[in-house]
Amino acid sequence: MDEISLHLMLRKDEYDSDSDLAKLSQQLMSELQNLKIKKIDHLRKENLINGTKAGDVISWETLIITLAASGGVISTLINFILGWIKRNEGRTVILELNGNKLEVTGLSSDEQKELIETWLKRNTGILLK
Numbered sequence: 001m002d003e004i005s006l007h008l009m010l011r012k013d014e015y016d017s018d019s020d021l022a023k024l025s026q027q028l029m030s031e032l033q034n035l036k037i038k039k040i041d042h043l044r045k046e047n048l049i050n051g052t053k054a055g056d057v058i059s060w061e062t063l064i065i066t067l068a069a070s071g072g073v074i075s076t077l078i079n080f081i082l083g084w085i086k087r088n089e090g091r092t093v094i095l096e097l098n099g100n101k102l103e104v105t106g107l108s109s110d111e112q113k114e115l116i117e118t119w120l121k122r123n124t125g126i127l128l129k
Contacts, residue, residue: 002068002069003038003066003067003068003069004066004067004069004074004097004124005064005065005066005097006064006065006095006096006097007043007062007063007064007065007094007095007096007097008028008062008063008065008081008093008094008095009061009062009063009093009094009095009096010024010025010028010061010062010091010092010093010094011061011091011092011093011094011103011105012061013090013091013092018060021060021061022060024088025042025060025061025063028063028084029042029063031080031084032063032065032080035073035076035077035080036067036068036073036076037065037066037067037073037077038066038067038068039064039065039066040063040064040065040066041063041064042058042059042060042062042063042064043058043059043062043063043064044057044058044059045057045059065077069124074120074124078113078116078117078120079113081093081095081104081116082109082112082113082116085104085105085112086109091105092104092105093105095116095119097119097120097123097124098123100119100122100123102115102116102119104116
């Protein structure tokens with residue numbers, strides 16, 4: 001079965017410290033691991049100092065999610081994200097797939113769901129149930 005990999009980014013607000021964002025990201029990652037997702041990890045960037053490899057730098061605000069490219073799995077992820085946004089009022093989630101970004105915040109759950117489904121269909125060709 002085909003897989004898709006998407007980036008889920010948390011928008012840092014004016015009151016978030018780096019520590020707050022790291023904790024929020026870890027909590028989100030932990031909750032996502034309960035879904036049928038093949039792989040989830042933080043985005044890591046090589047930290048190059050004077051041309052030498054010094055290790056990886058973790059981007060706490062960005063999760064890379066790899067999942068089966070099926071409508072059921074993707075629908076489960078969408079519903080989870082919508083529920084997470086609702087539980088964490090004022091939060092913004094940015095989804096990125098194939099270089100195309102979608103910022104999700106401030107809409108009703110139904111509007112958000114429709115927006116995400118349309119965006120995913122356009123970027124994956126998968127029709128959700």
